[in-house]
Amino acid sequence: MTPLHRHEPRILGSLPGPNAAEWLKRDHRVMSPSYTRAYPLVVRRARGAMVEDLDGNRFLDFTAGIAVTAAGHCHPRVTAAIRVQAGRLVHMSGTDFYYMPQVRLAERLVAIAPGPDPKRVFFTNSGAEAIEAALKLARRHTGRLRALAFLNAFHGRTYGAMSLSGSKPMQRRGFAPLVPEIQHARFGDLDSVRTLLRTVCPPEELAAIFVEPIQGEGGYIVPPADFLPGLRRLCDEHGILLVLDEVQSGIGRTGKMFASEHWGVAGDIVCLSKGIANGLPLGAIVARAEVMDWPSGSHASTFGGNPVACAAALATLDLVEARYRANAERRGRELRAGLESLKPRAPQIHEVRGLGLMIGAEIRSAGEPDPALRDRIIDLAYRRGLLLLPCGPSTIRFCPPLCLSRRQVQIGLRLFDDALASVDARQFLPSGYPS
Ligand code: PLP
Numbered sequence: 001m002t003p004l005h006r007h008e009p010r011i012l013g014s015l016p017g018p019n020a021a022e023w024l025k026r027d028h029r030v031m032s033p034s035y036t037r038a039y040p041l042v043v044r045r046a047r048g049a050m051v052e053d054l055d056g057n058r059f060l061d062f063t064a065g066i067a068v069t070a071a072g073h074c075h076p077r078v079t080a081a082i083r084v085q086a087g088r089l090v091h092m093s094g095t096d097f098y099y100m101p102q103v104r105l106a107e108r109l110v111a112i113a114p115g116p117d118p119k120r121v122f123f124t125n126s127g128a129e130a131i132e133a134a135l136k137l138a139r140r141h142t143g144r145l146r147a148l149a150f151l152n153a154f155h156g157r158t159y160g161a162m163s164l165s166g167s168k169p170m171q172r173r174g175f176a177p178l179v180p181e182i183q184h185a186r187f188g189d190l191d192s193v194r195t196l197l198r199t200v201c202p203p204e205e206l207a208a209i210f211v212e213p214i215q216g217e218g219g220y221i222v223p224p225a226d227f228l229p230g231l232r233r234l235c236d237e238h239g240i241l242l243v244l245d246e247v248q249s250g251i252g253r254t255g256k257m258f259a260s261e262h263w264g265v266a267g268d269i270v271c272l273s274k275g276i277a278n279g280l281p282l283g284a285i286v287a288r289a290e291v292m293d294w295p296s297g298s299h300a301s302t303f304g305g306n307p308v309a310c311a312a313a314l315a316t317l318d319l320v321e322a323r324y325r326a327n328a329e330r331r332g333r334e335l336r337a338g339l340e341s342l343k344p345r346a347p348q349i350h351e352v353r354g355l356g357l358m359i360g361a362e363i364r365s366a367g368e369p370d371p372a373l374r375d376r377i378i379d380l381a382y383r384r385g386l387l388l389l390p391c392g393p394s395t396i397r398f399c400p401p402l403c404l405s406r407r408q409v410q411i412g413l414r415l416f417d418d419a420l421a422s423v424d425a426r427q428f429l430p431s432g433y434p435s
Contacts, residue, residue: 131271220392257320360395386415
């Protein structure tokens with residue numbers, strides 16, 4: 001039997017199949033209704049860029065589990081590292097004790113993160129926790145209260161991260177009061193930052209500016225060339241910390257280990273998660289040692305930097321640095337060019353943008369963003385064996401595992417083209433999910 005990652009997409013019948021439908025019913029009975037499932041995919045196994053559902057349908061995964069499985073699902077070297085570490089030490093807590101994988105990973109992150117040494121690392125379990133750690137550190141180090149972030153930014157769901165996010169009303173509705181003294185400027189617009197500093201946000205009271213080098217959930221938006229360097233200059237001028245949220249854009253996704261390298265900018269604090277441990281829960285902040293000056297007891301985490309997650313991260317970094325970062329650059333160029341080439345016969349594609357394998361295709365009809373049309377295209381792609389996710393008001397995101405092959409780029413483009421060709425922009429059929 002050929003291994004899953006060498007297979008092509010294969011849809012055996014209508015979706016969801018009978019086994020998946022059974023588990024959807026069970027899920028709907030007991031799981032929180034707050035999740036945002038785009039289509040009824042129930043996964044049994046996955047390998048590389050291929051995913052198989054409970055009924056044997058096979059999908060090409062252009063989501064990587066929301067931009068996570070950088071080295072591909074269940075990469076054998078990552079799985080082997082997890083197995084070895086799980087047989088040796090699963091937990092001891094880096095808060096109170098010491099163990100080697102955590103130190104090794106911190107040494108590695110310090111070595112690869114842009115910016116001058118010495119640097120230090122604090123480990124978390126998720127992206128939102130990394131943002132929380134950065135906000136706490138920024139306030140504590142500067143003794144300043146305020147923070148500035150951007151409209152359409154997404155930094156996570158915990159209180160600090162949610163307050164920094166400026167993405168969708170649904171993410172805030174009913175959750176007030178949020179963390180105070182956080183203002184939002186327009187992403188990509190230095191003048192709007194300067195206006196806030198001149199009006200409601202005195203720079204000498206501003207602890208940090210939080211920014212995604214490329215906005216993720218906000219729509220895969222690449223800022224103008226002068227934006228990040230301009231933020232760096234503003235921060236230096238006023239003693240403000242620049243916090244780069246590389247949770248989605250980091251670890252090779254854009255063809256560089258850190259997206260900020262595209263603009264030659266280093267943050268004072270860099271937040272990482274998603275791709276770092278290929279699917280195990282792990283996050284980190286890397287900061288200049290002079291900034292990470294909080295005393296013992298001021299911040300900690302029972303599980304953050306768990307030995308198994310750190311071992312998975314070390315194996316993932318080996319693979320991404322040696323092969324998949326460069327592959328993301330090459331495959332990303334092919335995928336972007338392929339999507340551009342669909343535009344003449346697919347007027348729904350308003351714009352294709354992104355770097356590496358962080359690519360967005362914005363969908364419009366009659367010149368206006370059309371979220372319903374976007375969702376319909378994603379659904380049609382799923383029914384043809386291609387997994388995609390939405391982002392922003394009407395964008396489709398392409399964030400496959402970084403190990404994607406040239407052939408898989410071609411297959412993905414063909415399936416996407418098929419979905420576009422079959423969508424009727426005037427009539428939105430119900431998506432056929434079980435209620
Ligand atoms: N920051 C960015 C840029 C993200 O894309 C996300 C998640 O999508 C987060 C932070 C939050 O990460 P998590 O879901 O692991 O808390």
